[in-house]
Amino acid sequence: MPLITVNDGEAAFVCEPGDTLLRAGLRSGVGLPYECGVGACGCCRGEVGTGEVIDHWPAAPGLSDRDRRKGRILACQCSPVGDVQLRLRLDPAAVPAIPPRRRTATLVAVNDVTHDIREFVFRSEEAAAFLPGQFAFLSLPGVERERAYSMANLANDRGEWRFYIRRVPGGDATGRLFDTLKPGAEVGLDAPYGQAYLRAESPRDIVCIAGGSGLAPMLSVTRGYAARTARDGRRLDFFYGARTPADVCGQAELAMLPGYGEDLGFQVAVSDAEAAQAAGWTGRTSLVHELVEATLGDRLGQCEFYLAGPPGMIEALLQLLQTKHRIPPERIHFDRFF
Ligand code: FES
Known part of the structure; x- marks a missing residue:
């Protein structure tokens, strides 16, 4: 070799x-x-x-x-x-805390999350070893290039890997996942990868900001935070940016976690004002970075940030956090997929 x-x-x-x-x-x-x-x-x-x-x-x-x-x-x-x-x-x-490995995984379940995001659950023979917020490369039958998708769950001995994947119009990988792959199908799974994993040792309050299928790694980070053995005075605020009310998701998963509504908060902003009005949306209508700034106020400068979502959302957040509020880069965690 x-x-x-x-x-x-x-x-x-x-x-x-x-x-x-x-x-x-x-x-x-x-x-x-x-x-x-x-x-x-x-x-x-x-x-x-x-x-x-x-x-x-x-x-x-x-x-x-x-x-x-x-x-x-x-x-x-x-x-x-x-x-x-x-x-x-x-x-x-x-240097990877868990060196990545290739394995075979079997699709065991598919669940609808929104009109265009589904949860795909895979099982591998060996334990699912990864840090909250990391991603895997899936090699799908009939699709030439591997695709990177983030896990939404936590490491476990059952070998369970949960992904929230958004259908890309005309995309061959998501077309295969959504339309062809049935439970029992085998895929190649190479993991774990990614640097935007939960820094469990940080004493700071945590802010997770997600858009689209960026929900998955932010859920994983939040689950990692919620699984800590003792309440330590830190809180986590989760913000989700949706384009329309039909794209809103995440609250049901967070509501199942300990501390929800106490030291674990969830807020959502819908950016398309016309769609919001047409759907009778009574929640916040703005871009998600505006919601983050309005909600956190002076606390913003003290927090540790995890981001996952479309490029425009990430750029707006970096503008807010790095340029406007001078948050040091080591307190902003995201993997740049663009
Ligand atoms: Fe190679 Fe991003 S890691 S281009």
Whole structure:
């Protein structure tokens, strides 16, 4: 198997057939920097010193034209042809607490959440090991590329993996999941990945902000918070941004958790005023970042934030948190999928 050497021997690992440089490194416990794992964020940029790689997505948005001119590659999109010398900035924070593994999982249940989000429940033979907020790559029968989806539940010995997935119009992966896959079907599941996991040791109040199927990782983080053994004075506020009243979700799941309505709060904002009016919506009508600011007020500067949702929502939240309120980046956790 190809041997990958990083920065003249700072780290070395072998790459199994079918793996990218990134995944092979993480499986070996090497701190290769990454966020999305799908070619979007650019965090895993590096250069090949010697050796040859196959680039599975030469047009990936994670590389700029300048990067391409300089011969840079994305570790998450390249597989080695033989031994490779790689130059790339290692990140101790990226050393995986749980090294990812490939396994087979069986679809055991499908549940409607909204008109376009469903819960898909898979079972694997071995325990489901991951941190709250992490994601998995699913390899679906008949779909060429793997897709990244976040778990909504917590690690467990039953091997249960729960995903909330939103149907993408015309999408081949979600088309397969929603229309073809039936309970009993087997998929490939490679996990865990992701840096936006719950920092259980932080003493700060937690704020989770979700939009769309970003509900899943934020539910996982919230469940991780709710599972702490003792009330420790911290609270968690969960905000959900929906476009229309038909997109609102999350409250039923949160209401089942201990502390709901006490030190665990849930609020929702609907952004499409016309749709809200047409549906007789009596709740808040605004963008979710406006709701967050109005609700938290002066507390905002003291909290730890977890974000998951569409790019526009994340950008607006970063503008609010980082630019306007000067929250340091180490207190804002999200995986950049764009
Ligand atoms: Fe490679 Fe995001 S991790 S581009």
